[in-house]
Amino acid sequence: xxxxxxxxxxxxxxxxxxxxxxxxxxxxxxxxxxxxxxxxxxxxxxxxxxxxxxxxxxxxxxxxxxxxxxxxxxxxxxxxxxxxxxxxxxxxxxxxxxxxxxxxxxxxxxxxxxxxxxxxxxxxxxxxxxxxxxxxxxxxxxxxxxxxxxxxxxxxxxxxxxxxxxxxxxxxxxxxxxxxxxxxxxxxxxxxxxxxxxxxxxxxxxxxxxxxxxxxxxxxxxxxxxxxxxxxxxxxxxxxxxxxxxxxxxxxxxxxxxxxxxxxxxxxxxxxxxxxxxxxx
Numbered sequence: 001x002x003x004x005x006x007x008x009x010x011x012x013x014x015x016x017x018x019x020x021x022x023x024x025x026x027x028x029x030x031x032x033x034x035x036x037x038x039x040x041x042x043x044x045x046x047x048x049x050x051x052x053x054x055x056x057x058x059x060x061x062x063x064x065x066x067x068x069x070x071x072x073x074x075x076x077x078x079x080x081x082x083x084x085x086x087x088x089x090x091x092x093x094x095x096x097x098x099x100x101x102x103x104x105x106x107x108x109x110x111x112x113x114x115x116x117x118x119x120x121x122x123x124x125x126x127x128x129x130x131x132x133x134x135x136x137x138x139x140x141x142x143x144x145x146x147x148x149x150x151x152x153x154x155x156x157x158x159x160x161x162x163x164x165x166x167x168x169x170x171x172x173x174x175x176x177x178x179x180x181x182x183x184x185x186x187x188x189x190x191x192x193x194x195x196x197x198x199x200x201x202x203x204x205x206x207x208x209x210x211x212x213x214x215x216x217x218x219x220x221x222x223x224x225x226x227x228x229x230x231x232x233x234x235x236x237x238x239x240x241x242x243x244x245x246x247x248x249x250x251x252x253x254x255x256x257x258x259x260x261x262x263x264x265x266x267x268x269x270x271x272x273x274x275x276x277x278x279x280x281x
Contacts, residue, residue, distance in 0.1 A: 016059040042083030231260030
């Protein structure tokens with residue numbers, strides 16, 4: 001809930017099928033409905049905070065960053081909390097969203113579209129109840145949550161922050177790199193995917209793969225439950241005693257380029273129960 005002191009600024013827009021957003025201090029929420037619109041919740045005098053331009057079917061929203069706006073932003077944060085820009089995109093014939101948010105949280109809720117490209121400096125990113133054919137995310141610091149979401153071709157880069165994939169499905173190819181953070185996956189389905197963690201534990205509860213899936217962490221424990229895969233390799237270069245190699249034996253080993261899954265850690269404990277179901281390729 002917003003503070004009662006916050007004021008709703010409503011902006012009229014024409015039909016658009018492409019959206020470009022650049023924010024320096026506000027949070028961003030993207031939704032989808034039959035009627036498009038823009039609302040900013042902030043200080044009452046913030047009607048000049050954004051520059052909104054439309055060229056053809058492309059809508060551009062830019063948060064001004066001059067000294068006057070920065071002074072107002074600081075006073076606003078101290079008095080009523082952070083502002084938030086809510087953009088509702090059209091239900092049909094919307095093709096692409098590009099957004100850069102320097103310092104603020106980003107939420108994408110109930111959106112179905114072709115392409116989304118996001119750059120997030122400092123802030124959490126949440127994607128829920130959405131279907132996105134092409135997703136590209138580059139984030140510096142902040143947690144990443146994807147829940148009840150279907151993705152196609154996906155590329156994610158995140159330096160610092162925890163990651164949660166919950167009731168998540170990747171139907172095409174996914175590449176994800178996380179420098180530092182814990183990864184939790186619950187009820188997920190992957191096709192081809194390569195996930196790399198520099199440092200962080202991995203916890204999986206409910207996993208199914210139809211393509212070539214490879215996950216590795218340099219430093220971190222692997223905890224796996226309820227796995228369905230044609231082949232699987234689970235190994236640690238420095239295993240449970242953090243000295244000698246360790247692996248889970250008695251399973252058809254995964255080969256890169258074939259259907260199956262690899263879970264590897266350079267240094268970490270293996271916590272794997274017997275809930276591993278070998279499926280047909």
